[in-house]
Amino acid sequence: xxxxxxxxxxxxxxxxxxxxxxxxxxxxxxxxxxxxxxxxxxxxxxxxxxxxxxxxxxxxxxxxxxxxxxxxxxxxxxxxxxxxxxxxxxxxxxxxxxxxxxxxxxxxxxxxxxxxxxxxxxxxxxxxxxxxxxxxxxxxxxxxxxxxxxxxxxxxxxxxxxxxxxxxxxxxxxxxxxxxxxxxxxxxxxxxxxxxxxxxxxxxxxxxxxxxxxxxxxxxxxxxxxxxxxxxxxxxxxxxxxxxxxxxxxxxxxxxxxxxxxxxxxxxxxxxxxxxxxxxxxxxxxxxxxxxxxxxxxxxxxxxxxxxxxxxxxxxxxxxxxxxxxxxxxxxxxxxx
Ligand code: AMP
Ligand code: MG
Numbered sequence: 001x002x003x004x005x006x007x008x009x010x011x012x013x014x015x016x017x018x019x020x021x022x023x024x025x026x027x028x029x030x031x032x033x034x035x036x037x038x039x040x041x042x043x044x045x046x047x048x049x050x051x052x053x054x055x056x057x058x059x060x061x062x063x064x065x066x067x068x069x070x071x072x073x074x075x076x077x078x079x080x081x082x083x084x085x086x087x088x089x090x091x092x093x094x095x096x097x098x099x100x101x102x103x104x105x106x107x108x109x110x111x112x113x114x115x116x117x118x119x120x121x122x123x124x125x126x127x128x129x130x131x132x133x134x135x136x137x138x139x140x141x142x143x144x145x146x147x148x149x150x151x152x153x154x155x156x157x158x159x160x161x162x163x164x165x166x167x168x169x170x171x172x173x174x175x176x177x178x179x180x181x182x183x184x185x186x187x188x189x190x191x192x193x194x195x196x197x198x199x200x201x202x203x204x205x206x207x208x209x210x211x212x213x214x215x216x217x218x219x220x221x222x223x224x225x226x227x228x229x230x231x232x233x234x235x236x237x238x239x240x241x242x243x244x245x246x247x248x249x250x251x252x253x254x255x256x257x258x259x260x261x262x263x264x265x266x267x268x269x270x271x272x273x274x275x276x277x278x279x280x281x282x283x284x285x286x287x288x289x290x291x292x293x294x295x296x297x298x299x300x301x302x303x304x305x306x307x308x309x310x311x312x313x314x315x316x317x318x319x320x321x322x323x324x325x326x327x328x329x330x331x332x333x334x335x336x337x
Pocket of ligand 1: 107110114119162163232233234250252253254278281282
């Protein structure tokens with residue numbers, strides 16, 4: 001009897017603690033596209049649509065991955081052409097537009113260089129290549145062309161494609177569509193730093209999106225926003241320290257073949273289209289602040305740039321921006337004109 005009472009008490013304690021921990025709503029999560037993705041709906045009745053979103057992430061990975069041997073992009077890079085799909089056409093359209101609008105700073109034909117530096121699971125041996133290797137590979141990447149013809153996708157001159165700078169944004173954009181079409185009025189999509197808010201919070205207050213501190217744990221600032229995408233590119237995501245003691249990160253300047261060196265530590269782009277926000281954040285990291293501002297204006301995008309001692313924001317964020325207490329001593333805030 002004593003045993004039974006102990007067991008029953010234990011059961012009640014477990015139940016109580018489960019109840020306490022159980023969050024409101026439902027979160028679907030998946031490990032895909034090199035990250036852990038979360039889709040959180042704030043009403044459990046929409047749980048199936050959150051699951052649909054994470055399944056889509058797997059489908060997209062199976063088409064777009066540069067390393068999965070069965071993927072379309074893998075075939076494209078191996079054979080120079082592949083039958084296109086709806087997703088491939090759409091993401092190629094985005095990539096080519098972004099390449100054009102960012103003066104080539106966003107370049108989907110960057111893969112030979114990404115591979116050379118070892119920033120891929122296929123060849124996870126990150127190293128500083130020799131100058132000759134860089135010159136040769138840069139030539140290959142810059143001379144190759146990605147295009148669609150007769151429902152096929154082509155990459156010319158033995159080049160190779162990498163949609164890694166835009167794939168998560170493209171996924172988030174499609175997830176937003178799935179959730180909206182199905183009446184979801186409050187959700188948060190987090191694809192490893194690619195955030196998409198959906199609808200509005202039930203209490204009517206704006207979403208509060210935190211921007212990570214790129215050099216230590218914690219956050220630098222918060223943005224108070226409605227339905228939008230918030231995408232960050234940073235040198236803290238994937239990098240290695242070379243034998244020379246220098247830090248080499250994964251965003252390559254298509255003009256030099258080296259990791260970009262525009263003085264930016266992290267750049268966050270806020271735009272209604274997550275694919276555009278994703279492509280722009282990668283490009284802005286390469287371009288530096290001045291050139292990026294013109295492009296941001298063209299797209300109606302807002303930007304947060306973190307440099308060593310300065311956080312710069314575009315004007316449209318002035319009344320939506322809060323600096324974290326821990327960042328107040330370290331950073332000066334600058335509003336960009
Ligand atoms: P993101 O984290 O969105 O900035 O994307 C970085 C990823 O995009 C890298 O890991 C590469 O796969 C790819 N990438 C690197 N440099 C470029 C570039 N200049 N243009 C387009 N994609 C790039
Ligand atoms: Mg990107």
